[in-house]
Amino acid sequence: xxxxxxxxxxxxxxxxxxxxxxxxxxxxxxxxxxxxxxxxxxxxxxxxxxxxxxxxxxxxxxxxxxxxxxxxxxxxxxxxxxxxxxxxxxxxxxxxxxxxxxxxxxxxxxxxxxxxxxxxxxxxxxxxxxxxxxxxxxxxxxxxxxxxxxxxxxxxxxxxxxxxxxxxxxxxxxxxxxxxxxxxxxxxxxxxxxxxxxxxxxxxxxxxxxxxxxxxxxxxxxxxxxxxxxxxxxxxxxxxxxxxxxxxxxxxxxxxxxxxxxxxxxxxxxxxxxxxxxxxxxxxxxxxx
Amino acid sequence: xxxxxxxxxxxxxxxxxxxxxxxxxxxxxxxxxxxxxxxxxxxxxxxxxxxxxxxxxxxxxxxxxxxxxxxxxxxxxxxxxxxxxxxxxxxxxxxxxxxxxxxxxxxxxxxxxxxxxxxxxxxxxxxxxxxxxxxxxxxxxxxxxxxxxxxxxxxxxxxxxxxxxxxxxxxxxxxxxxxxxxxxxxxxxxxxxxxxxxxxxxxxxxxxxxxxxxxxxxxxxxxxxxxxxxxxxxxxxxxxxxxxxxxxxxxxxxxxxxxxxxxxxxxxxxxxxxxxxxxxxxxxxxxx
Amino acid sequence: xxxxxxxxxxxxxxxxxxxxxxxxxxxxxxxxxxxxxxxxxxxxxxxxxxxxxxxxxxxxxxxxxxxxxxxxxxxxxxxxxxxxxxxxxxxxxxxxxxxxxxxxxxxxxxxxxxxxxxxxxxxxxxxxxxxxxxxxxxxxxxxxxxxxxxxxxxxxxxxxxxxxxxxxxxxxxxxxxxxxxxxxxxxxxxxxxxxxxxxxxxxxxxxxxxxxxxxxxxxxxxxxxxxxxxxxxxxxxxxxxxxxxxxxxxxxxxxxxxxxxxxxxxxxxx
Numbered sequence: 001x002x003x004x005x006x007x008x009x010x011x012x013x014x015x016x017x018x019x020x021x022x023x024x025x026x027x028x029x030x031x032x033x034x035x036x037x038x039x040x041x042x043x044x045x046x047x048x049x050x051x052x053x054x055x056x057x058x059x060x061x062x063x064x065x066x067x068x069x070x071x072x073x074x075x076x077x078x079x080x081x082x083x084x085x086x087x088x089x090x091x092x093x094x095x096x097x098x099x100x101x102x103x104x105x106x107x108x109x110x111x112x113x114x115x116x117x118x119x120x121x122x123x124x125x126x127x128x129x130x131x132x133x134x135x136x137x138x139x140x141x142x143x144x145x146x147x148x149x150x151x152x153x154x155x156x157x158x159x160x161x162x163x164x165x166x167x168x169x170x171x172x173x174x175x176x177x178x179x180x181x182x183x184x185x186x187x188x189x190x191x192x193x194x195x196x197x198x199x200x201x202x203x204x205x206x207x208x209x210x211x212x213x214x215x216x217x218x219x220x221x222x223x224x225x226x227x228x229x230x231x232x233x234x235x236x237x238x239x240x241x242x243x244x245x246x247x248x249x250x251x252x253x254x255x256x257x258x259x260x261x262x263x264x265x266x267x268x269x270x271x272x273x274x275x276x277x278x279x280x281x282x283x284x285x286x287x288x289x
Numbered sequence: 290x291x292x293x294x295x296x297x298x299x300x301x302x303x304x305x306x307x308x309x310x311x312x313x314x315x316x317x318x319x320x321x322x323x324x325x326x327x328x329x330x331x332x333x334x335x336x337x338x339x340x341x342x343x344x345x346x347x348x349x350x351x352x353x354x355x356x357x358x359x360x361x362x363x364x365x366x367x368x369x370x371x372x373x374x375x376x377x378x379x380x381x382x383x384x385x386x387x388x389x390x391x392x393x394x395x396x397x398x399x400x401x402x403x404x405x406x407x408x409x410x411x412x413x414x415x416x417x418x419x420x421x422x423x424x425x426x427x428x429x430x431x432x433x434x435x436x437x438x439x440x441x442x443x444x445x446x447x448x449x450x451x452x453x454x455x456x457x458x459x460x461x462x463x464x465x466x467x468x469x470x471x472x473x474x475x476x477x478x479x480x481x482x483x484x485x486x487x488x489x490x491x492x493x494x495x496x497x498x499x500x501x502x503x504x505x506x507x508x509x510x511x512x513x514x515x516x517x518x519x520x521x522x523x524x525x526x527x528x529x530x531x532x533x534x535x536x537x538x539x540x541x542x543x544x545x546x547x548x549x550x551x552x553x554x555x556x557x558x559x560x561x562x563x564x565x566x567x568x569x570x571x572x573x574x575x576x577x
Numbered sequence: 578x579x580x581x582x583x584x585x586x587x588x589x590x591x592x593x594x595x596x597x598x599x600x601x602x603x604x605x606x607x608x609x610x611x612x613x614x615x616x617x618x619x620x621x622x623x624x625x626x627x628x629x630x631x632x633x634x635x636x637x638x639x640x641x642x643x644x645x646x647x648x649x650x651x652x653x654x655x656x657x658x659x660x661x662x663x664x665x666x667x668x669x670x671x672x673x674x675x676x677x678x679x680x681x682x683x684x685x686x687x688x689x690x691x692x693x694x695x696x697x698x699x700x701x702x703x704x705x706x707x708x709x710x711x712x713x714x715x716x717x718x719x720x721x722x723x724x725x726x727x728x729x730x731x732x733x734x735x736x737x738x739x740x741x742x743x744x745x746x747x748x749x750x751x752x753x754x755x756x757x758x759x760x761x762x763x764x765x766x767x768x769x770x771x772x773x774x775x776x777x778x779x780x781x782x783x784x785x786x787x788x789x790x791x792x793x794x795x796x797x798x799x800x801x802x803x804x805x806x807x808x809x810x811x812x813x814x815x816x817x818x819x820x821x822x823x824x825x826x827x828x829x830x831x832x833x834x835x836x837x838x839x840x841x842x843x844x845x846x847x
Binding site: 050055078081082085086087088091093094095096106107111141155156159 | 761
């Protein structure tokens with residue numbers, strides 16, 4: 001029994017569209033995983049994750065958190081918002097308080113925690129995302145774009161959710177800002193052992209940080225498995241309009257031309273090792289040549 | 290070749306409003322750059338490298354505090370030439386939502402022409418041409434909020450193209466788009482440059498977009514640290530990494546193999562080139 | 578969901594009414610409203626109301642749209658009806674303490690109700706058959722002469738266009754901010770009035786901040802596209818009078834003549 005499980009989960013938007021945003025999704029996400037959720041715009045990935053903390057109510061089907069049916073008691077849905085923290089796309093647009101401290105404290109305050117508890121959580125969350133104490137009294141609107149984003153993420157981290165979901169947390173950031181945020185999230189996962197779901201367009205990022213991948217396509221869960229398994233299906237991913245890392249396409253082509261390189265390679269290091277093995281083997285006059 | 294943009298010894302600094310009045314934060318000093326007619330230049334750099342500030346000089350949103358910025362033969366500080374400059378060098382911004390003025394696609398594309406007082410029949414013709422060029426003719430009667438991010442950016446590009454400018458400057462036009470939208474925008478501007486000879490200046494922090502241009506200008510800390518064809522720029526793997534920029538994976542792989550002692554040329558940026566070079570060396574070493 | 582709200586009341590179509598010049602429609606609507614208030618007796622009012630039974634099918638606007646547009650003004654209609662019933666002299670039909678209902682009062686109340694219904698239904702027809710953008714365009718050109726007496730006609734119409742453009746964007750944004758704050762445990766649904774108003778802060782502040790950012794960026798983008806105020810501007814859509822406008826004008830004159838005749842021929846109320 002995983003931490004998040006869905007049973008024939010479907011949802012469609014508005015009578016006008018009559019088109020399912022997600023259609024009969026059955027997945028089971030294990031506790032403590034670092035899962036990448038990929039798929040292009042309109043594949044249903046954002047709609048799916050908004051079901052995990054009860055922001056959207058299933059059209060049909062069920063969502064279980066730790067084995068409990070989320071909508072068994074609709075009045076208590078708010079408690080799942082604290083169990084499953086969701087960071088939206090461009091979360092800096094939700095900042096509103098006078099100080100960074102107060103903004104991060106908004107979630108914990110809504111949970112009804114004690115003042116001491118709130119304070120320790122705010123500082124802990126700020127530390128994870130690398131917001132120093134000197135910024136705590138500053139207005140969030142004075143910070144740089146990347147800092148604002150990190151304060152917004154801290155606002156969700158401070159609720160100390162069992163599951164952290166980030167919907168494209170690096171959208172619009174430059175490579176340096178992107179790496180910083182993803183590294184911080186990876187570190188958070190490493191230390192807390194909490195479940196993290198990373199919604200992303202970037203196969204590179206997913207390959208680099210996640211252990212498992214959920215691929216959404218046309219409102220359905222196309223596949224859910226280890227990164228390696230998913231990359232084995234690279235040709236299908238390409239067909240559905242997702243882009244695979246450049247290194248993967250290089251290795252795929254080399255394999256096609258008959259070289260002994262695994263086509264599901266997704267890091268430069270791995271490609272380099274395989275190539276050196278091939279080349280080195282020849283140098284030493286091995287028989288595989 | 291004709292120069293469209295020419296910056297000479299340009300300096301600019303932002304003054305900090307909150308603190309002491311005299312405190313100025315310099316963005317760049319003594320910057321020199323020329324863009325020729327027909328160029329397809331990427332300006333690559335991090336946030337804070339000065340690339341957007343530079344772009345804003347190209348159509349006189351910002352004026353140089355030192356040196357000169359000459360655009361289509363006019364000094365940007367000459368207020369009488371403002372309309373001339375802006376109608377010849379159009380600008381597309383990052384956020385697709387915040388640059389569309391009208392409630393209907395074709396009306397928005399017409400906006401600049403209406404401002405310039407172009408007669409209605411000619412507006413119609415130019416708007417239709419511009420929409421055709423960016424592949425948005427079918428959606429010309431849609432409301433902007435019904436479009437995807439990539440489509441909105443193409444509308445914004447059409448709005449500039451309708452002015453029939455010599456040059457189009459795009460300030461991180463793909464930063465807020467998904468991969469499909471990014472592809473749409475890149476294809477559109479590549480076609481503009483290739484088939485219609487429009488000079489393109491693309492400000493970006495995506496190195497793969499820069500790799501697709503004809504020329505790459507790398508900025509860091511307000512300085513131009515590299516300015517060359519993409520292949521040659523990206524062969525400076527260590528230099529780029531030292532300023533926190535990455536290189537295409539193809540380049541990186543070749544770089545790593547070279548480091549391991551294999552004789553490979555570093556000017557590889559595309560997957561195809563890389564495969565060719567790899568097969569070359571594999572065959573040379575006798576791997577079948 | 579907030580996204581489902583439609584903006585304006587425009588029903589796209591290709592009827593004669595849809596094809597008319599927005600300026601003509603504006604003038605005719607104003608004329609219709611004026612005539613409604615000059616209609617003094619049942620005949621004149623009857624003709625005015627009958628007009629609508631002719632115009633709605635002609636414009637291919639379903640009749641139930643009239644009910645839809647009347648819905649918000651029901652309290653006003655009831656209020657005027659009651660007031661009219663009580664404050665006219667005449668034959669007393671019913672009396673309770675100081676409240677007297679007279680025959681003339683009832684007639685005046687019916688007149689007033691018909692008048693308001695016609696007013697709403699008539700003006701709604703304009704917005705049902707004219708897109709907001711062409712309405713704005715029509716107003717700008719129709720009222721352009723007012724520029725001479727210092728009315729910033731172009732600026733007002735530009736503001737209307739931008740407002741129309743950004744309403745859907747801001748609605749979507751509100752939706753997003755609400756979800757984001759709910760995800761942080763904001764409770765928007767329970768509590769008393771004061772609590773609920775207080776709970777709106779986390780939504781309104783981000784909304785204002787982003788609206789200002791949008792305004793600044795849009796202003797810059799407009800400047801870059803050579804926007805320089807209304808002077809010397811041309812329009813993609815040049816408004817031109819065409820046959821439907823001629824029909825409309827002829828019809829309107831005939832109709833106005835009928836109403837005026839009715840007013841003169843029948844001096845009484847009924």
